[in-house]
Every structure is written in structure tokens, then in C-alpha cells.
Amino acid sequence: MKKELSIPAILLRLHGLIWASLPGFFVLLNVLAVAHGLSWGLNTLVFQRFFDAVNQAVTGAGTPSAIYWQLAAVAGITFGGQILNGAHNFLTNIFGHKMMGFLSKEIYRKASRLDPIAFEDPAVLDDINKAHQGMGSCLHMLAVILFIFTTYLPYFLFMGWYLYSVKPSLALSIVIIFIPVALAQLIRTGVYTKLEDESAPLRREYEYYERCICHREYFKETRLLGAFTYFRRLYQDTLQIMQEKKWKAELRTGLLELATRVLTLVGYMGVLYMLFAALLQGEISVGAFAAIFASVDMMFAMAEEVVGMHIGTVTQNLGTVRNFLRFLEIPERTGKEVAVDPGKIILEGVSFRYPNSEKDAVSDINLEIYPGETLAIVGSNGAGKSTLVKLLTGLYLPTEGIVRFGGVPTNEVSPDSLFRRTSAVFQKYQRYQMTLGDNIAISEPEKEKSNELLHEAAQKGDLEPDSEAFPKGFETMLSREFDGVDLSGGQWQRVAIARGFYRNHDLIVLDEPTAAIDPLEETLIYRKFAEMATDKTAVIVTHRLGSARIADRIAVMDQGRIAAIGTHEELLRSGGIYAEMYHAQAKWYHRESPSAL
Ligand SMILES: Nc1ncnc2c1ncn2[C@@H]1O[C@H](COP(=O)(O)OP(=O)(O)OP(=O)(O)O)[C@@H](O)[C@H]1O
Ligand SMILES: [Mg+2]
Structure with a gap:
């Protein structure tokens, strides 16, 4: 080789x-x-x-x-x-x-x-x-x-x-x-x-x-x-x-x-x-x-x-x-520099295999995501959820099939063109050793930091910059090594979510950034998010079906494939894995009224 x-x-x-x-x-x-x-x-x-x-x-x-x-x-x-x-x-x-x-x-x-x-x-x-x-x-x-x-x-x-x-x-x-x-x-x-x-x-x-x-x-x-x-x-x-x-x-x-x-x-x-x-x-x-x-x-x-x-x-x-x-000399990923508007995202017969892997992480996915819709992706560990979001954002290119991002195949345009209007909070997000403000504003590195936008993003991530956890507000250094403070796992996740919202976007992907936040809080964050993101396309990966409910549609993944897709009610009605998972988890949310679920 x-x-x-x-x-x-x-x-x-x-x-x-x-x-x-x-x-x-x-x-x-x-x-x-x-x-x-x-x-x-x-x-x-x-x-x-x-x-x-x-x-x-x-x-x-x-x-x-x-x-x-x-x-x-x-x-x-x-x-x-x-x-x-x-x-x-x-x-x-x-x-x-x-x-x-x-x-x-x-x-x-x-x-x-x-x-x-x-x-x-x-x-x-x-x-x-x-x-x-x-x-x-x-x-x-x-x-x-x-x-x-x-x-x-x-x-x-x-x-x-x-x-x-x-x-x-x-x-x-x-x-x-x-x-x-x-x-x-x-x-x-x-x-x-x-x-x-x-x-x-x-x-x-x-x-x-x-x-x-x-x-x-x-x-x-x-x-x-x-x-x-x-x-x-x-x-x-x-x-x-x-x-x-x-x-x-x-x-x-x-x-x-x-x-x-x-x-x-x-x-x-x-x-x-x-x-x-x-x-x-x-x-x-x-x-x-x-x-x-x-x-x-x-x-x-x-x-x-x-x-x-x-x-x-x-x-x-x-x-x-x-x-x-x-x-x-490792080949760089290049492609046309064009203004890509996310619009509709279409996956046609998409399969993907990691380098040096023996089997496909996702296989034969056919999916359309409409502009402005909120799609939740649920499924067990290793089902292929994170891989799917990396494919639909164009971060990874499919090994088979085509992902059309606003009508443009992701393998034909430059990554920069694809990512320009996309924001994402990945499962393995970064904890930067910088101030709270910089940790959020880094998602728009070319833009001058705006206090107003910082507050707005913090609010969307349910983060309180004026609380005791941040003695100097946005100027609080988030690193013990640089004489600052350290945060709890849940607080870090809120920072990561705020970072995702700070970036100017038409599409936002949240890949389980809330795992360390308690289920009720998570549902609240997502609900607030759904209310605000009416004109933006959103893809949410979650294990908690109470949160998935806020989505317009839910895709259920199983062993690399989409096992079912539909609204919460449709999926419940049709029985199957989703109904099973939902009933198993429903007890977590008993503090809320059934209608809020
Ligand atoms: N870097 C990698 N190299 C090889 N295989 C990988 C790699 N990352 C993931 N996989 C495999 O791809 C499959 C799908 O993984 P993926 O991370 O998409 O699952 P997931 O649904 O997001 O799981 P989780 O709920 O645990 O986050 C798994 O079988 C996993 O072992
Ligand atoms: Mg994952």
C-alpha cells in the first residue's frame, strides 16, 4: 500500500x-x-x-x-x-x-x-x-x-x-x-x-x-x-x-x-x-x-x-x-466551492464502513430531511446514530450511495462549503481550556464576539453565566490548569450546546449532548429548543424517548439500518422496538403529567 x-x-x-x-x-x-x-x-x-x-x-x-x-x-x-x-x-x-x-x-x-x-x-x-x-x-x-x-x-x-x-x-x-x-x-x-x-x-x-x-x-x-x-x-x-x-x-x-x-x-x-x-x-x-x-x-x-x-x-x-x-501527500478532501443552502437533505441507498473495519456501520439508508423539520434519531448503542449524522452533515462521505445536501452531492463540494451553515454538538464535544465566552464563541471563530449573542446562546443551552458556577461571568476561565474553575459533566454539556447555538446555522445537529443532564432537564432544553428552532432544520440524537417526542419525526435505528420512521404517535401505534423502548422508559418521566410527555 x-x-x-x-x-x-x-x-x-x-x-x-x-x-x-x-x-x-x-x-x-x-x-x-x-x-x-x-x-x-x-x-x-x-x-x-x-x-x-x-x-x-x-x-x-x-x-x-x-x-x-x-x-x-x-x-x-x-x-x-x-x-x-x-x-x-x-x-x-x-x-x-x-x-x-x-x-x-x-x-x-x-x-x-x-x-x-x-x-x-x-x-x-x-x-x-x-x-x-x-x-x-x-x-x-x-x-x-x-x-x-x-x-x-x-x-x-x-x-x-x-x-x-x-x-x-x-x-x-x-x-x-x-x-x-x-x-x-x-x-x-x-x-x-x-x-x-x-x-x-x-x-x-x-x-x-x-x-x-x-x-x-x-x-x-x-x-x-x-x-x-x-x-x-x-x-x-x-x-x-x-x-x-x-x-x-x-x-x-x-x-x-x-x-x-x-x-x-x-x-x-x-x-x-x-x-x-x-x-x-x-x-x-x-x-x-x-x-x-x-x-x-x-x-x-x-x-x-x-x-x-x-x-x-x-x-x-x-x-x-x-x-x-x-x-x-495524503489526499486532501477538495471539491467545488459553492454556496450550499442546506434545504432538503436526501440520503439515497447510503452505506458507510469505517477504514479497516469489516462491516458497515450503517447500511442502505434512504431518508429525506425537510427544511425546518426536527428529526430525532433513536436506537441502541452502536446502532449507527452518530455515524448517520456525520454522513448527513457531509463530515464523512458515504462508501456507497449519495447524500444530497441542499441538492448537492456531499462528495462533489468542498467541506467548507458544506459546513458553512451547519452547527453541530457531537457526542464527543470538546472542553476547551479557555474562558466561558471563548468556549461558546469559538463556533464562529471569524466573527467578533458579541455579548448579546453570547447571552442568547447561553439561554438556549439553559446555562446561567451569572450563577455562582461562573464567578467572572463569560470571562470565567474554564480550566484549573489556567487558574480557573472546572465544571460538572452536565455544565460542560450546556456549554457545548450553547456553543452549537452560537454558530449561525440553518441546520443544527445535536448528538446526545445531554447524556449527563437529568432526563427532565433534557426534555425542557429540547422543548425550548423546538419552540425556538421553528425555521431551522434540526437533527437530535437521543436515547431518551421523552425528548424524541418533541421532534416532528423520529427515525428508529437498529444495527445500522432505519428500522422505522414516523411521528411519535405513528410509531407507538405500530408497536415494534420504539413502542417497547418507550414503555420501558416512560417511568422516568412520571413527575410530569402524561400530556407533557
Ligand atoms: N472509528 C470507528 N472505527 C470503526 N468502527 C467504528 C468507529 N466508530 C464507530 N464504529 C462502529 O460503527 C457502528 C456504529 O457506531 P455509532 O457510533 O454510529 O453508533 P451510535 O448509534 O452512535 O452508538 P451510541 O449510542 O453508543 O453513541 C458501531 O458498530 C461501531 O462499533
Ligand atoms: Mg453515538
Whole structure:
């Protein structure tokens, strides 16, 4: 399923990212880098000339003034090289910071455009996890590759040309020495890519256990159940498997490195011997001998640095860079940007299956929701209610059939167009660590917060911002971590409902946001809601049939299908699951008069 990106493809893509972000800066950096690399090579050349001038002066074949000229050239190149070095490092650092900003923006931009269903797929979650890890590696790889191509490569090309002009076999032997090193690096790449692919699911696992132990959300239950040791053991076991995999990879690549280093050292000795022999046979000048002798060391150090250290760490991180690029390539959900008016919502033969799931969560749904109507969806746990509302809002696209949202198939238009006039309070709503006002107004993030609308929304959610629970009214911070207050489950649900109402909408979906609110209160909220929402389409998911009664129609779901649909009276009359459930629950509402039920 996952086709690996080749190294040239990776380089091309990284290049594309740079061009997209910093084209001018990139050109400047490259020009400077090439000049920097050439200055190292020129160093050897001017030293050779200097040594030759000294030798000639000593042997009486030259004049002392020639020495001064050559010395000036040496000083000029050395000084210029230092300036280039400083400027190059400085610009590389700035470049790194800028790219970091750009790449993180890319990650968030991408995550915001993924198809929501992607987040239900463990493979995509892995890629997202790995992408964050891969960003740093990408930057490092970019910096190294740039350095190799624009600084080391010009230097080696220059030195290759220089050595070749002095004695061709010298240039050739230096190239041969590096073949085993390069091969070893290829093997390393394979080892580390495999390691990264095997580690990501393990990392996700142990991070989850870590949360079960320390995170506030899980902590209370873990303590109460006495499950601390249990989770710690799971955490340690997973960590250990990961460490063992890492250790094996390190050992294999370590041994490989040792072998290649020995080979390189032997080659290095060979080159020094060749140089010495060439001098004795009069094939090269004393100056060339001295300059090459002095620079062979630097060349080896640099080649080692490039292949052993730089390419080594890059190949080690190649796996994570691939993950990052793969993440950027996950298909985004796109579609036409049109003004969609919810109007009528029609589901024709709709089935849906979650990624990696064996069976349909909902199957063969045919349903029409009329503008302005209130539809309740009821049914047992796992019947497919939440999945159905995600399909009819266009959040998920059906695997079979069509959902027409105001006449437009949901798979043809952009998610933004679909969601513009829809508000929803999902079963798993968010508790934002922000003020009460912000927690509500976040459903209209682009609009300026309006106090009047806040009060209106709070009233619809049956929330009292002036009560003791909110010491600073809408300005009350809803987070203990930020010196604020915490709310009860029912209060949080009211905040979530107020948030749903604050958003400008033609369609509102409430997926059991009232489970923690007592049944009588829930019925009151829904009744008030039904009175106010006469011109809006509303879909309410509830387990409490007393609340479902306020709806114009009720759809009863059973095992992914709509088992029955009709008004409360029709469904009661026809018997079936609904009548059964209703009679079982009716006793909850005995405080109210039967007519209010
Ligand atoms: N992310 C998921 N991946 C795979 N299967 C899922 C996922 N979410 C839900 N399902 C499955 O789809 C089916 C319908 O789930 P859904 O959440 O729509 O039910 P529901 O009627 O809303 O239940 P509840 O009353 O408990 O909220 C269930 O069998 C469930 O196991
Ligand atoms: Mg549900």
C-alpha cells in the first residue's frame, strides 16, 4: 500500500518545498555556499604556488619578491575563506529558522485539509505522528544536502581537477577509497527505514500508556481502579520492545561502520605512499607535494564528515523524512466551492464502513430531511446514530450511495462549503481550556464576539453565566490548569450546546449532548429548543424517548439500518422496538403529567 519514495524523489520534493517558501534566499545561500567550497580548494592551489616560490627562491631559481606575491594570495584566500565561512553559517542558521516556520505551517495546513475520516484510520494517525518527528529530520537533511551539493561538491570537484592535473592516478585512487563507505551508507538507510516503520505504532502505544498513567483525563480512573502498575507494565514492555529493535539496528550499523573505517584508513595510507613515490620520481613538484600532503588530511576529514557523519545521520533519518513527505501527500478532501443552502437533505441507498473495519456501520439508508423539520434519531448503542449524522452533515462521505445536501452531492463540494451553515454538538464535544465566552464563541471563530449573542446562546443551552458556577461571568476561565474553575459533566454539556447555538446555522445537529443532564432537564432544553428552532432544520440524537417526542419525526435505528420512521404517535401505534423502548422508559418521566410527555 505504501510505495517508498526514492532518494532522488525525496530530494526533488524537498527542493520543491524550498522553492515554494524562500526562492530568493535560497539562491543567495547557494551562491555563497559554492564560493565557500571553492575557497577551500583554492587554498591548496595557492599553498602549492607559495611552497614552489619558496623552493625556487631557496634553490636560487626564483626571486624573494615572488614569495611575497604568493604569500599575499595565501593571506587573501584564507581571509576571504573565513569571511565566507562566517556569512555562510549565519545565513544557514536563518534559513533553518525560516524553513522550520514554513514546514510547521505546512503540517497544520495539511492536517486542516485532510478528510475528517482520515483521523479514524490508524495508518493515517501513524503518519501524522511520524510527520512531526520527520519535520526536524527534514530540516537537518535539507541543510546537509545543501551543504553537500553546494559546498563539499564544488570543493571535491575542484580538488579532483587539481589532483588530476598533477597526477591522474592520485585523483582516481581517492575516488575508489570512498566506494565501500558509500555502499555501507546504503545498507544503513535500509536498516533505519525499517526501524522507523516498526517503531511508530509502538511509540503510539507507549505514549498512550503514559497518558493513562499521568494525564489528568485518565488519572482518576487509573488510580481508582488500581491500574497504575498494570499500565506501567504495559508501558515498560512496549518501551523495551522498541529499545531492543533500536539496539539491534545500532549494533548492525556500528559494525558496518567499523569495517568501512578500517578500509578507508588503509586507502588513506596508500594515497600518502603514492604521493611520496611521485615526489621521489620527480613527477610532482615539492610545492605540489607539500600542498597536497597538507590538504589530503583535510580532504579525508571532510569526506569522512560528509559520508560518515552527515550522510550517516541523514540516512538514519531518511525514514522519518519519508514519513513527513508521505504525510504531505495524503489526499486532501477538495471539491467545488459553492454556496450550499442546506434545504432538503436526501440520503439515497447510503452505506458507510469505517477504514479497516469489516462491516458497515450503517447500511442502505434512504431518508429525506425537510427544511425546518426536527428529526430525532433513536436506537441502541452502536446502532449507527452518530455515524448517520456525520454522513448527513457531509463530515464523512458515504462508501456507497449519495447524500444530497441542499441538492448537492456531499462528495462533489468542498467541506467548507458544506459546513458553512451547519452547527453541530457531537457526542464527543470538546472542553476547551479557555474562558466561558471563548468556549461558546469559538463556533464562529471569524466573527467578533458579541455579548448579546453570547447571552442568547447561553439561554438556549439553559446555562446561567451569572450563577455562582461562573464567578467572572463569560470571562470565567474554564480550566484549573489556567487558574480557573472546572465544571460538572452536565455544565460542560450546556456549554457545548450553547456553543452549537452560537454558530449561525440553518441546520443544527445535536448528538446526545445531554447524556449527563437529568432526563427532565433534557426534555425542557429540547422543548425550548423546538419552540425556538421553528425555521431551522434540526437533527437530535437521543436515547431518551421523552425528548424524541418533541421532534416532528423520529427515525428508529437498529444495527445500522432505519428500522422505522414516523411521528411519535405513528410509531407507538405500530408497536415494534420504539413502542417497547418507550414503555420501558416512560417511568422516568412520571413527575410530569402524561400530556407533557
Ligand atoms: N472509528 C470507528 N472505527 C470503526 N468502527 C467504528 C468507529 N466508530 C464507530 N464504529 C462502529 O460503527 C457502528 C456504529 O457506531 P455509532 O457510533 O454510529 O453508533 P451510535 O448509534 O452512535 O452508538 P451510541 O449510542 O453508543 O453513541 C458501531 O458498530 C461501531 O462499533
Ligand atoms: Mg453515538
